[in-house]
Amino acid sequence: MSSEGTSPDSSVGIDRSRRQFIAAAGAAGALGLAGCQGGSTGGEEAVTVASLNPMTGPFSSLGPGQRTGAELAVAEINDTDDYDFEFELVTGDTETEAGAAQSEAQRVVQEEGAEFVFGAISSSVALGLNDFAGQSEHIYFPGGAAVPITGSACNEWVFRFETNTAQIAEAISAYSVNNLGNNVWFHYADYAYGDSVYNRTSRRMENASDDYTEVGTSTSELGASNYGSFITQISNSDADVVVLGMTGGDLVNFTNQAADQGLTDQMAVVGPTQTFQSVRAGTGSNSVGTFGGARYDPSLETGDNQAFVEAYASENDREPGNFARVGYDSMRLMAKGMNEAGSTEPGDVRDALEGGTFTTVLGDITLRESDHQATNPTWMAELVAGDGDTADVELLEQVPGSETLPPASDLGCEM
């Protein structure tokens, strides 16, 4: 299929009323940002960008953050003179499900004319959108963390600013096995993400310490709600550390039940996504004393993070979480790529992004030439009692961006 043949201009004229409506809705979402909604005058080129997020379904607690971050970036881009184009944001709901996501993707690309797409969190949805980007040849920034997205399923149109599971595994593995204990139990949800946490973390731990012992593993189904039986099993083992290969509601339920059953007092509970805002909100004081990998924290002084945190907080009355920063910088990276390329053609922007180094809220990162994965730093963190109902994140150790990623060939990417 050739999308080159359809010039962006020809599709701009289509169904004007609906597009205007959606653009207005997008602007209204970012309303209050220095009155940016009136800013589309001045004859600047308008580039349609899309944000597809899980607003409903299992990840509906994470999607809104992603979208808010993207909206903030669009508002800022339209508000400064740094760019001689404007972003027109169209949005869609992936429903945390690949079928709905692919039809939303087709809507924003074919109907709205977006050639720059950001979004998705779950592995299946992101892989579907990966494939679609490869077919229709538009730029796609996935929001999912599963390794294959820029690993075995990588393609030249996909760039990822989200930190992947391998990078997080790097942060938690060495620290846990060297500081928290050698005897490790793995409990993971039986699906792509859980498997990948188990594989990467256990391998990294093995390399990090000779005394490392895998005491046992257990798996639960994705979306399981009762973990009492596993917690009992883990608690009766010799483990010093339990690593949780799960996220979202699964992780929240596990953490709550682990605290209630006394597991958290008994051993170090370590979850790669334990520091997520949504997890902390769902667990309250139950996550105090647990450990987690951190992909992001609002307290960071890296890059232009503090400016982002301030702008985000003044818009939304709360600090940004990981998904908001992914949405924010994925959009900004698209814009920066366009500036670098001096063009808004997806092919040119792709060439500019590939191997490029850009300033983000995590400092200067490179979108690796070999797999288009951002070289983000990661952190090991502990959750400590906070002022309010939720636990605070205390960063313990940083792994620099240059050391978090194994070579692309190890992750299965061939481009």
Place this chain on the structure above:
Amino acid sequence: MVAADFIEQLLNGLTLGMVYVLLAAGLSVIFGVMDVINFSHGELFALGAYFSLSIIAPFGAGTGFWIAIVVAPVAVGLIGAAIERTTVRPLYGRDPLYHILLTFGLVLVINDGIRLIWGTQQRQLAVPEYLSRPVSILGVQVSVYNYFMIVFAALLAVVTWYLLNRTKYGMIIRAGSQDREMVRNVGIDIDQYYTLVFGVGAALAAVAGIVLGGYQNVNTGMGNSVIIPAFVVVVLGGLGSFRGAVFGGLLVGVVQTLMRAYNGSVVATVGDVTLSVPNLEGLTVYLLMIAVLLVKPQGLFGTRGEESESEGEILVGGYGGVLADSTRVRLGGIAVVALALAPLAILFMGDQYYLVVLNEILIWAIFALSLDIVMGYAGLVPLGHTMFYGVGAYTAALVMLHYSQSVFVVLLGAILICAVLAWIVGSLSIRVSGVYFAMITLAFAELLYSAVFKFDFTGGSDGLLGFEAFLGFGTIGASLSNIEFGLLGYELGQQFVFYYLALLIAVLSLLFARRMMNAPFGSVLQSIRESEERAEFIGYDVNRYKRRAFVISGGMAGLAGGLLAVSPSTVIISPDQTLNWIHSGEVIVIALFGGMGTLYGPMIGSGVFFGAEEFLSSYTDQWRLIIGTMFILFVLFVPRGIVSIPSLVAQRLETANNADGPVDMDEPEVRSDD
């Protein structure tokens, strides 16, 4: 240590089991007494948890929790009673099928309402400090909250038992669940008790929501995640049996937990052979349910006969049509011509996305048509029909990946595999009827849904990627994604070609189904739907006819699934997209919405449903709320579906003209048990 470990696991199982008991008690009694398959029970459960969030916030966990556990269920109970009064009541006497459409609509409305009021963020339901700490008794360590859940739920269960067994109200309700007609015959107006039953059932669900919310978390998907296990409990225990709900709830809770705890663990080693517990978590309860239904169709403690009396009337869309047959055929022809020309209009508008939507509508039209063959003609309601859609899609994707890319081979493969699957499932399930048939097919669908997560060849949770269809045989033809040609300066691509392929297949499917249904085979099916006993007395092998219809229907649903995989819009086939039970519900809703028993009605239903979704979702995030409301209004006022609108209008006009008094649409629905 081993014993203590086992006791801990048992306690974990009981904790979960007690929640199921609370959920299932209400569901089962509502089911038994009122014949209502209440899908919205799960959302009432969630509503309980959300109300208590709002109550706890100002008071704090210490006192707020106790206030919430009293006030929130009462509030939800009142909402339940209001729902019964306004929406369920007008439907008594109709087939339970209509409750599926109604309560499905309620699910959409309540769930969207929750999203709107409380947001999508998952929340922690704070419980008092002294309840959320571990306690160790004789080496057995679980949370105090576990004991609290067990004791509190048990107390409620005892109270409910007392009310049901030791009071006059309870006696009447129990009698109603065994034989409604008899209760009416002795002069008791059982309908008056329905509001009470529905309200109390909703309140019990709310309690379960609060108790479980405190154990896990509160989120918008919590209702959806418990409703299917709750149905399993109800069916296992026996419809309308409180004892069954208690036993079934505890059984499912304990079995689920133990299978989880001991999966993969070694039981014994005999020589070189190691016997271990297979990894069947998630599958176990469905296997259990299928086994029980096959051996004892009325459930473990069921008191009711196996749906011997056919409750209520199925309203087929085609009756009382004002349009003559020839007009209808002509309209059909016009519709096909319009559909054939639609892409040209879309081409002039230059927006190919509408083709993607039309393609989806066509695929679902075939899927809904396949359902109508069993539902509208044979009177069987499968709650697991998406298993064929899903297996068809997976088969097609696998054939393309490993065997042949030819569209014809792929679709044939999907049809055959699904027909075989339908024959197997049909052979096992058709011996039971009514609600039991619905539930057993649901169990099979859930089995397959769990299974695709476990296998490597199905791609696990990620699904299958990287397949491509080829329009032709062998080397003659073109890959669907490469097809491109010009017409009058317009670029025509894959969507265009696929559209005509799908349209052709949809029209052929409809003609095939029509031919079947107009043949003696169809007449026999309809006579079975009208009265199974009479059809049997005349000498027809009822089960064989039903099974054949089921095989045809399964094959056709497989074709729809195969088309989904072949469609150029489809890049991935994943479990939730194809096998989630919600699609089984959706297709029933679409068929009813369009007008079942007409073949073309469900196809129109698909168009209107997806068209409305597409239209509404571009204007509001609350489109589910609007569609849900639409379902509720339809089931109340246009029960025969969209296709009956012309005759409804004609009737109203007639009424307005002759002042002979109202001709009520609902008039023919005299309760069969009155």
